[in-house]
Amino acid sequence: MTQPAIIAAGRDRAAVVQELRRLLPGTVDLRTAVPFGLPALDSCLPEGGLAYGALHEIVPEPHAISAALGFIAALLAHFFSPPPCGEGSGVGGGRFSKREKLFFVLPAYGFRGHGRLYGHGLRALGLHPERLILVETARRKDTLWAIEEALRSGAPAAVAGIVDKLDLKASQRLHLAAVDCGLPLLLLRPAHDLESSAAATRWRVGTAAAARDRFGLVIRPRWHVSLERCRNGRPGEWSVEYDHVAHRFSLAAALADPAHACRANQTNEAAAGRQAHCA
Amino acid sequence: MLAAQTKQTKQQPADKPIAPDRPFVLAVASAGGPRIAAMNEAAEAAGLAVGEPLADARAKAGFLQVRAADPVADDAALRRLTLWATRYTPTASRYDEASGADGFFLDVEGASHLFGGEDKLVADLAARLHRFDLPVRLAVADTAGAAWAASRFHVQNPCILPPGRQAEALAPLPVEALRLAPDTCATLRRLGFKTVGALLDKPRAPFAARFSRELLRRLDQALGRIDEPLIPIVAPPVYHSLRYLLEPVVTQDAVVALASRLMQTLAHVLTRDDVGARVLKLSLYRVDGEVKTLDIALTLPTRSVPHVARLMALKLESAAATDDAGFGFEAVGLAVTRAEPMPARQTELTSAGLEDRTERCAALIDKLQQRLGPSSVRRFEAVASHIPERAERLAAVNGAALQSSPPEAAKDTQADAQTDAPTRPLLLLPHAEPAEDVMALVPEGPPRRFRWRGTTYEIEHAEGPERIATEWRRAPPVSAHSRVSGNPDRLCEDRERQALTRDYYLVEDSGGHRFWLFRQGLFDRETQNATWFVHGLFA
Numbered sequence: 001m002t003q004p005a006i007i008a009a010g011r012d013r014a015a016v017v018q019e020l021r022r023l024l025p026g027t028v029d030l031r032t033a034v035p036f037g038l039p040a041l042d043s044c045l046p047e048g049g050l051a052y053g054a055l056h057e058i059v060p061e062p063h064a065i066s067a068a069l070g071f072i073a074a075l076l077a078h079f080f081s082p083p084p085c086g087e088g089s090g091v092g093g094g095r096f097s098k099r100e101k102l103f104f105v106l107p108a109y110g111f112r113g114h115g116r117l118y119g120h121g122l123r124a125l126g127l128h129p130e131r132l133i134l135v136e137t138a139r140r141k142d143t144l145w146a147i148e149e150a151l152r153s154g155a156p157a158a159v160a161g162i163v164d165k166l167d168l169k170a171s172q173r174l175h176l177a178a179v180d181c182g183l184p185l186l187l188l189r190p191a192h193d194l195e196s197s198a199a200a201t202r203w204r205v206g207t208a209a210a211a212r213d214r215f216g217l218v219i220r221p222r223w224h225v226s227l228e229r230c231r232n233g234r235p236g237e238w239s240v241e242y243d244h245v246a247h248r249f250s251l252a253a254a255l256a257d258p259a260h261a262c263r264a265n266q267t268n269e270a271a272a273g274r275q276a277h278c279a
Numbered sequence: 280m281l282a283a284q285t286k287q288t289k290q291q292p293a294d295k296p297i298a299p300d301r302p303f304v305l306a307v308a309s310a311g312g313p314r315i316a317a318m319n320e321a322a323e324a325a326g327l328a329v330g331e332p333l334a335d336a337r338a339k340a341g342f343l344q345v346r347a348a349d350p351v352a353d354d355a356a357l358r359r360l361t362l363w364a365t366r367y368t369p370t371a372s373r374y375d376e377a378s379g380a381d382g383f384f385l386d387v388e389g390a391s392h393l394f395g396g397e398d399k400l401v402a403d404l405a406a407r408l409h410r411f412d413l414p415v416r417l418a419v420a421d422t423a424g425a426a427w428a429a430s431r432f433h434v435q436n437p438c439i440l441p442p443g444r445q446a447e448a449l450a451p452l453p454v455e456a457l458r459l460a461p462d463t464c465a466t467l468r469r470l471g472f473k474t475v476g477a478l479l480d481k482p483r484a485p486f487a488a489r490f491s492r493e494l495l496r497r498l499d500q501a502l503g504r505i506d507e508p509l510i511p512i513v514a515p516p517v518y519h520s521l522r523y524l525l526e527p528v529v530t531q532d533a534v535v536a537l538a539s540r541l542m543q544t545l546a547h548v549l550t551r552d553d554v555g556a557r558v559l560k561l562s563l564y565r566v567d568g569e570v571k572t573l574d575i576a577l578t579l580p581t582r583s584v585p586h587v588a589r590l591m592a593l594k595l596e597s598a599a600a601t602d603d604a605g606f607g608f609e610a611v612g613l614a615v616t617r618a619e620p621m622p623a624r625q626t627e628l629t630s631a632g633l634e635d636r637t638e639r640c641a642a643l644i645d646k647l648q649q650r651l652g653p654s655s656v657r658r659f660e661a662v663a664s665h666i667p668e669r670a671e672r673l674a675a676v677n678g679a680a681l682q683s684s685p686p687e688a689a690k691d692t693q694a695d696a697q698t699d700a701p702t703r704p705l706l707l708l709p710h711a712e713p714a715e716d717v718m719a720l721v722p723e724g725p726p727r728r729f730r731w732r733g734t735t736y737e738i739e740h741a742e743g744p745e746r747i748a749t750e751w752r753r754a755p756p757v758s759a760h761s762r763v764s765g766n767p768d769r770l771c772e773d774r775e776r777q778a779l780t781r782d783y784y785l786v787e788d789s790g791g792h793r794f795w796l797f798r799q800g801l802f803d804r805e806t807q808n809a810t811w812f813v814h815g816l817f818a
Contacts, residue, residue: 070818118707119659129659136655155639207791221818
């Protein structure tokens with residue numbers, strides 16, 4: 001019998017357990033990214049999916065904070081989604097267990113006007129509110145501190161937050177913390193003029209008419225998502241739908257019906273018009 | 280039991296300097312003019328007595344300095360002193376009103392040997408109080424009542440009654456030593472019972488018949504026949520560890536280092552008993568008798584020394600407790616005021632340390648709470664209500680929530696996910712905001728256009744209504760009456776409005792913004808002019 005060398009050395013227990021976990025097959029997940037399951041999107045991202053250990057910025061278009069938050073909630077739910085039946089490692093995230101918590105850092109300043117996160121609404125997007133732990137901060141300094149502390153502790157499965165001002169240095173700091181711990185950090189950036197940042201990706205999320213079933217009822221939210229910046233990747237623009245039951249993203253189908261297509265164009269023009277108006 | 284009676288805990292208001300060597304009294308207003316509440320030695324020498332009318336006292340003493348007594352400040356000072364006295368034993372309780380409110384009891388049973396015996400403890404206490412300039416009378420006895428009596432009326436000042444001989448010691452003391460009401464004492468004296476000893480060998484029945492229950496109760500308490508409940512000034516800790524320092528410490532680092540060393544000693548005991556600390560209390564005893572306490576609550580029971588040290592550092596930073604260290608802290612105590620079972624468990628190799636994560640989660644929450652405040656970390660808790668704003672509240676995160684059983688939660692999610700469409704908004708406005716210029720079909724049509732926060736939205740698609748009525752138990756009782764009369768009472772208008780039925784619509788405008796609107800009130804049945812509100816935003 002060969003004695004593992006680690007036991008002989010008088011190392012502390014945590015290190016020994018860590019070492020054993022590394023030696024056992026299948027206990028450490030080596031995947032570093034969670035794919036969307038959409039080849040069009042995944043091919044734009046350098047690792048074939050959204051990287052785990054990285055800072056991702058989600059920027060809402062004007063009047064689209066709820067859409068951007070919805071996109072974040074959908075991403076978080078997607079991280080947790082179970083792998084498809086019969087496949088060991090499939091399209092879904094599946095890396096995290098259901099009991100692991102998500103930390104959402106919400107500043108008490110500046111965000112009040114948009115209302116508060118509603119647990120039943122999160123549940124309707126497939127994200128169980130019991131997984132979420134809300135951290136309320138009163139000052140900007142505390143917000144960044146809480147986010148970094150949550151990342152460094154290695155306790156949550158993912159960290160999300162709302163940060164209005166983030167300079168390059170602070171964003172580098174947060175990105176490094178996310179890289180070190182291998183945890184995804186999703187930041188909502190409701191800012192008018194965005195500074196340059198160290199984020200791995202920057203998404204801009206706008207509203208779009210929801211997907212309807214054949215009776216004309218809303219069944220899936222749809223967002224106009226554009227990947228504005230992506231390190232080592234390509235930018236792109238898509239209309240993404242999210243299925244809250246399967247936790248799956250899909251691209252909005254091209255509209256074959258000319259009447260609908262006409263209306264969709266109109267809505268796009270109207271949205272563009274409003275944006276111009278806002279600017 | 281040790282009783283300490285301080286003669287001059289009474290606070291002196293400092294508006295005008297007083298001469299300490301001349302007669303000085305504190306006066307309290309009473310029926311028939313002000314009376315003396317407390318006095319100094321010079322006044323005592325002049326033949327004054329506590330309770331005497333102030334007018335008589337002035338006549339007797341000639342020159343008299345008078346200030347108004349401040350019972351609130353007295354109480355605070357006594358509390359401070361009693362807190363300080365917890366450096367000797369965790370169970371310290373101040374005198375209540377019946378005992379004179381001018382001293383404290385210490386339960387030194389099991390604590391005196393730490394100081395080398397009762398006599399050494401008493402000497403140490405006397406020396407320290409003397410340094411605070413407090414004249415004090417101390418007594419140690421088997422019972423609180425006997426100690427109180429001995430501290431007031433025994434000839435020796437630090438007086439230690441031998442165990443089991445309370446009756447002998449108390450016999451020569453006057454009846455006032457039994458902590459009785461003044462009129463009871465007066466009646467006893469009139470009947471010729473001048474000392475406690477006179478009462479001891481008499482049959483009890485006549486006393487019980489002629490006096491209030493108080494007399495025999497106090498007698499029994501002093502002799503240890505019945506227990507005397509005392510209320511400790513701080514809840515007695517489950518585990519306690521205290522360290523006296525030769526040199527006082529001032530800096531935060533030193534305090535944290537000491538606290539972690541104390542935690543180390545506690546950790547052994549906690550491990551032995553299979554429990555972990557949920558609430559910790561750090562007491563810092565300042566050289567000048569001030570005591571600072573810091574409470575630290577933990578999400579999960581813990582025995583980890585570094586974790587507690589980190590929390591202490593954060594707490595000290597935010598509380599700025601070491602800012603006014605004065606001449607430094609001469610003793611530091613750490614107590615576990617709440618402990619919970621924390622059985623040893625097997626580390627799992629294969630599940631990638633789920634328990635580990637839960638523990639780290641709890642540690643993170645503790646840390647966040649220390650800096651951001653106890654109510655900053657919260658979780659959603661569903662409430663059984665159909666009214667959207669009442670259907671949920673934010674609750675504190677506790678250990679149970681962190682360890683919530685996953686299978687149930689999973690089932691729950693699946694059951695919910697069966698519903699086809701998202702029917703609840705992602706963002707809920709704290710208060711429903713009125714939508715203006717709403718164009719909708721009367722009586723029950725969906726809205727076509729509305730204005731909210733200065734923007735007009737053309738509605739392309741509306742789903743609904745989802746009708747949510749007030750819960751019957753919240754409906755105002757007057758509603759039936761006013762509905763008939765059609766003239767609602769002004770006072771009840773607000774509640775009336777709350778009680779109206781709401782028709783919720785999911786609407787989508789031409790730009791793809793999705794809102795949750797409701798119309799308040801049913802036409803003709805509840806109101807004549809229904810108003811529209813925006814209540815939430817969908818993803």
